[in-house]
Amino acid sequence: MPRAHPARSVAPRRPAPRSSRERLFAAAATEFAARGFAGASVDRIARAARVNKAMIYYHFTSKAALYREILRDMFEAVSARVAGLSRSAIDPADKIRAFVEAIATEAEARPHFPPIWFREIADGGRHLDAQTTAHIAAIVKVLGGIVAEGVAAKRFRPVKPLFVHAGIVGPLLLYFASTEVRKRLEERGVAGADRLERREVVAHIQRVTLGTLEGFTS
């Protein structure tokens, strides 16, 4: 997938995978999301992609390299989308809103994104190569830049960028990744747990983040 679709700034609608490489990439993303790196099986990936197992090693050299490529694709996409914000002319509050929206959009375009990110954090980032780590750092830096811009314009109070980042990414990933768990909670009497909507979740996180930075009132 990354070869076929490099950095792009518009909504990432990916076509049905054609080549065996693309089919393997898509099947692997699903398998890694569902079972984690250690739990994933190259046999299952190949079977799901309807491709011979040996093709995984032909196209990607190893299970680990395939997994690293999926990680790179995830953060490259977010980094590319978010980079445009730095140079944009809109005011800082709208940049915060756009940042939240960007994370949500990329997470939604890749159902494997939230679970894989959760698992990779739990793995201590063992599989993050230099390139991918740089992409993640760039994302946090963009957010830090927006906060600094708002502080300089006396619109925001100074808050550590990593705190702002955690306040956005934590709840957002939790929402996208927890669909199944929320269904179980609904069955156990947590009313409405299975009926959260993307729109209201994103709006809430935008409000809370701006409240933290501006001081609420509204």
Next chain:
Amino acid sequence: MPRAHPARSVAPRRPAPRSSRERLFAAAATEFAARGFAGASVDRIARAARVNKAMIYYHFTSKAALYREILRDMFEAVSARVAGLSRSAIDPADKIRAFVEAIATEAEARPHFPPIWFREIADGGRHLDAQTTAHIAAIVKVLGGIVAEGVAAKRFRPVKPLFVHAGIVGPLLLYFASTEVRKRLEERGVAGADRLERREVVAHIQRVTLGTLEGFTS
């Protein structure tokens, strides 16, 4: 561990595990946190606990049952600690602060808690048995009760309990679980990423949550 330490309301300092059962429980928690359920190996668990592998099946019947027991212990502890808040006489804002503190304390007492919870969410909650699911539901309901109490007293505005919950648990788990990843970000130029302190993180999340509920200003 659950057998030896049932529900308790004070800081959970656990003694060095003595019995083979306790050593296996502790070693398994570490292994599942580091590698996930599918990636964990009963051989490694037994080796780390310096206990014969067959003892795992003697004490816990299966790898899955052992894992479920660890999950139960985690949420039983949080549920027990948080249950006291419902019946407490302090005002709603202090209850919110105590709720955040409770999650942080239990997460800190069990380094395996944040990674295992992230992984289990990614697994779709496949291993959550009825008892554990009930504990999690109870935790969310306690938070819902605190919010409702504040709304009735005209101190809080109505916010969906699951939104409040995600705003607390998302960032908090992210902080505890991301130590290694944050080290990597520090190396890549994200200043201070590896020097966040528990105290300031908890204080920030308390402020943000109360700001969301009360309307900030301060």
Next chain:
DNA sequence: GTCTATAAATAGATAGAC
């Protein structure tokens, strides 16, 4: 690019002696 066959290691789990 695609396939079969297979190597070599490791997985979870159990039987049965002590």
Next chain:
DNA sequence: GTCTATCTATTTATAGAC
């Protein structure tokens, strides 16, 4: 409670034909 030995299935990965 603890141990050794072992069964069976599955793991990642590669060699080599087409």
